[in-house]
Amino acid sequence: MATSQATQSFVPVKEVRNGIILLKEGGYRGVLMCSSVNFALKSEDEQRGIIGGFQNFLNTLDFSIQIVVHSRKMDIRPYLTLLADRESGQGTELMKIQVREYIQFVKGFADAANIMTKMFYIVVPYSPPAISAVKSVIPFLQKSTPNAPAGFTDSFDEHRIQLEQRMSLVASGISGCGVRAAALGTEEVIELLYRSFNLGELESPIHAQK
Numbered sequence: 583m584a585t586s587q588a589t590q591s592f593v594p595v596k597e598v599r600n601g602i603i604l605l606k607e608g609g610y611r612g613v614l615m616c617s618s619v620n621f622a623l624k625s626e627d628e629q630r631g632i633i634g635g636f637q638n639f640l641n642t643l644d645f646s647i648q649i650v651v652h653s654r655k656m657d658i659r660p661y662l663t664l665l666a667d668r669e670s671g672q673g674t675e676l677m678k679i680q681v682r683e684y685i686q687f688v689k690g691f692a693d694a695a696n697i698m699t700k701m702f703y704i705v706v707p708y709s710p711p712a713i714s715a716v717k718s719v720i721p722f723l724q725k726s727t728p729n730a731p732a733g734f735t736d737s738f739d740e741h742r743i744q745l746e747q748r749m750s751l752v753a754s755g756i757s758g759c760g761v762r763a764a765a766l767g768t769e770e771v772i773e774l775l776y777r778s779f780n781l782g783e784l785e786s787p788i789h790a791q792k
Contacts, residue, residue, distance in 0.1 A: 595775060601767045602742055603775070609709045610741055612749045613771055614763040616702040616756065635758035642755050645748060650703040652777065658692050703774070704763065706752055708745040710737065 596604045603611035621629060662685060669681040746765075753763040766774065 593779065598768050598771050598775070599738065600742065601765055601771055602745060603771060604738075609707060610745045612706045612708075612745050613766045613774060614704045614706065614749060614753060615766055615770075616704055617762040618700070618702060619760050632759050635760070636756075639755040639758055642751070646707060647752060648705040648707075650705060652701045652703070652774075653698050654701070654777075656692070656697040656699045658688065658697075662688065703766075704752055704756070706745065706749045708741060708748060710741055 594605050594607070596606045598604070601612070603613070605611065619632060621632060624632065665681060665685050665688070669678050669685070672678045672681060749765055753765075756763050
């Protein structure tokens with residue numbers, strides 16, 4: 583128990599409420615999951631347009647953002663389960679053998695190639711006026727300070743509205759680059775935080791709430 587408490591003292595998160603991260607020092611963080619753009623396959627004109635759109639996006643911001651990239655091994659287990667279900671439904675033994683051989687091929691290819699997938703996030707901060715900026719502890723969180731400001735809990739809705747306005751601005755701005763962004767819900771944020779502190783467990787997918 584003592585070890586657990588000592589570990590938790592390094593985690594700057596107080597709680598996650600309505601998809602919003604509340605930090606121990608009183609700050610707020612919202613997380614947007616972003617789609618990707620295959621820049622290399624774009625024409626030169628399209629590439630210039632994407633770069634220009636991203637420049638315009640950055641110029642519209644009057645607050646900092648943090649871009650987080652998670653790389654993890656692709657989880658093919660759902661696909662293999664689907665194939666196994668299809669195998670039992672085949673009408674002939676020959677077709678069942680072919681499905682089994684294909685399953686073994688997919689397993690072998692995935693193990694040999696070590697296929698990775700990347701997830702992209704933008705973390706949007708909001709600090710109430712009484713909170714001063716502090717140094718980062720991990721790419722999208724801040725170190726905690728001993729005492730949160732008075733009225734921290736009571737003013738949650740007011741500060742949440744301010745943060746959500748910032749998140750809407752970011753999502754609208756990044757769309758100019760051809761990137762879609764959606765806010766993570768509470769469960770997705772908790773999963774992302776867990777994986778950030780447990781880097782060896784990156785297989786489970788995150789699905790943004792619609």
